[in-house]
Amino acid sequence: MAVSEKRTLAGLDVRQAMRRQLVALNVNSKIHQGINTLIKYKVNAVLLTDDKGRPEGVVSKTDVMGAYYAQLPLDSPLSFIMNAPPHYCMISDSLEDALEQMRGLGIYRLYVKDRRREVVGVLAYPDIVGLLYRFCHDCKFSRLAGSSIQKLAANGNYLKVRDVMTASVEVVDQGAELSAVMEVLTAHRFGAVLVVAEGGRPAGVISKTDLILAYRHGLGQAEKASVIMSSPVRSCRKDQWLEEAIRSMILSDIHRLFVHEERADDIVGVLSLSDAARARSGSCQACVSSRINVES
Amino acid sequence: MGTKAKDIMEKEFPTICAAARLTEAIELIRKAGSKGRRVFGLMVVDGDNKLAGMISMYDILLYLRPKHIHIWGNMEDIDVEGVITEACRSIASVQVGDLMSSEAVTIGPEAHIMMVLDVMIKKHIRRLPVVRGDEILGIVYISDLFNHLLGRLPEPEK
Numbered sequence: 001m002a003v004s005e006k007r008t009l010a011g012l013d014v015r016q017a018m019r020r021q022l023v024a025l026n027v028n029s030k031i032h033q034g035i036n037t038l039i040k041y042k043v044n045a046v047l048l049t050d051d052k053g054r055p056e057g058v059v060s061k062t063d064v065m066g067a068y069y070a071q072l073p074l075d076s077p078l079s080f081i082m083n084a085p086p087h088y089c090m091i092s093d094s095l096e097d098a099l100e101q102m103r104g105l106g107i108y109r110l111y112v113k114d115r116r117r118e119v120v121g122v123l124a125y126p127d128i129v130g131l132l133y134r135f136c137h138d139c140k141f142s143r144l145a146g147s148s149i150q151k152l153a154a155n156g157n158y159l160k161v162r163d164v165m166t167a168s169v170e171v172v173d174q175g176a177e178l179s180a181v182m183e184v185l186t187a188h189r190f191g192a193v194l195v196v197a198e199g200g201r202p203a204g205v206i207s208k209t210d211l212i213l214a215y216r217h218g219l220g221q222a223e224k225a226s227v228i229m230s231s232p233v234r235s236c237r238k239d240q241w242l243e244e245a246i247r248s249m250i251l252s253d254i255h256r257l258f259v260h261e262e263r264a265d266d267i268v269g270v271l272s273l274s275d276a277a278r279a280r281s282g283s284c285q286a287c288v289s290s291r292i293n294v295e296s
Numbered sequence: 297m298g299t300k301a302k303d304i305m306e307k308e309f310p311t312i313c314a315a316a317r318l319t320e321a322i323e324l325i326r327k328a329g330s331k332g333r334r335v336f337g338l339m340v341v342d343g344d345n346k347l348a349g350m351i352s353m354y355d356i357l358l359y360l361r362p363k364h365i366h367i368w369g370n371m372e373d374i375d376v377e378g379v380i381t382e383a384c385r386s387i388a389s390v391q392v393g394d395l396m397s398s399e400a401v402t403i404g405p406e407a408h409i410m411m412v413l414d415v416m417i418k419k420h421i422r423r424l425p426v427v428r429g430d431e432i433l434g435i436v437y438i439s440d441l442f443n444h445l446l447g448r449l450p451e452p453e454k
Contacts, residue, residue: 035394036393036394036395036398039394039395040358040359041358042359042363043363126363126364127364210389213391216391216394217315251362251379251382252382253362253382253386
């Protein structure tokens with residue numbers, strides 16, 4: 001199903017989707033402090049600032065996982081692994097432009113500056129999806145709204161998971177060592193990998209969060225995947241409405257769902273909030289109407 | 297001379313190891329609270345029983361708070377029970393040391409209580425560990441400080 005790129009986010013700006021809670025640490029903080037902050041505030045990256053509070057760089061879970069792989073001591077300074085300088089957008093930029101910037105740079109977040117050039121927030125893919133979800137939720141054409149659902153559904157206007165999912169899944173055996181798990185995640189730029197048992201049966205998931213916790217807890221890289229994987233695998237049906245899947249992720253604080261056919265152990269893809277943002281989808285083609293409805 | 301931190305500190309206090317599961321901290325806070333004093337936080341110790349940080353109800357609730365709650369708006373059909381169940385599930389792999397505030401503010405036993413008051417106000421804290429070197433001697437709760445300083449006020453006339 002073709003998704004109207006220009007219409008979905010047209011007229012929206014960064015201000016409407018950004019988060020104003022800025023999670024920052026001093027650039028001289030240690031890696032273990034960085035991990036604590038990433039876990040405690042449930043963020044994927046921390047802004048690093050100098051002694052005067054000026055932004056110097058960013059450390060993401062990916063960077064911390066790299067430190068784990070490189071076996072850096074936990075009391076190494078975060079400046080060893082930061083990316084500098086941070087990338088910015090302006091609070092008045094359009095979401096379309098911000099998304100283009102993120103895609104062009106291959107990054108997952110932009111820090112947001114106001115007119116005085118001060119950093120006032122952060123914008124990441126899930127924030128955009130969250131905004132779209134809220135519009136869809138309040139829309140008179142929403143599937144939750146009753147009669148109009150039948151008409152729109154019949155016209156095929158509602159998106160399903162299969163329309164935006166990534167139709168490939170990387171797996172590791174539950175006996176794989178953590179170093180091998182990190183290599184898979186790095187090679188494919190995935191946030192999580194499916195862990196399978198004998199016969200390819202899904203047994204669990206290992207995310208970057210699980211790996212940085214393993215690092216923090218002092219686990220060696222020779223530990224098996226099964227030791228730190230989370231289970232059961234959170235999944236949804238390929239034919240499930242996209243709106244339902246996004247809702248499930250947003251309300252459950254998870255960034256991805258594995259996608260299965262009719263049988264739950266037949267995993268055929270992954271749906272992440274980033275996928276949904278990059279596809280610029282709400283949950284249906286009526287989102288222009290829904291947005292006007294909300295704003296009025 | 298005057299009242300010092302050691303004079304008003306609580307000498308019996310619960311601690312928890314940084315490597316303990318978060319669920320253990322939650323249980324300890326709940327149990328400690330059922331014994332009379334309401335406990336809102338715990339001192340966290342490392343393997344050598346040295347103070348490693350503090351963990352409070354606030355730290356735990358912060359972790360439970362859904363990340364995207366700011367976009368929930370007035371969605372009244374949210375299954376709050378389900379959200380909490382999901383959040384509790386994610387706690388399983390988290391240790392106390394992952395969420396604790398590691399730079400705990402402390403004070404010595406000989407500190408004057410007005411100094412205790414000053415530290416609590418400036419640092420916005422309600423629990424202040426009393427330490428001598430690496431040894432934890434006790435903890436001053438803001439309620440003890442409040443009662444000590446204001447307990448001498450005559451009761452208002454009715």
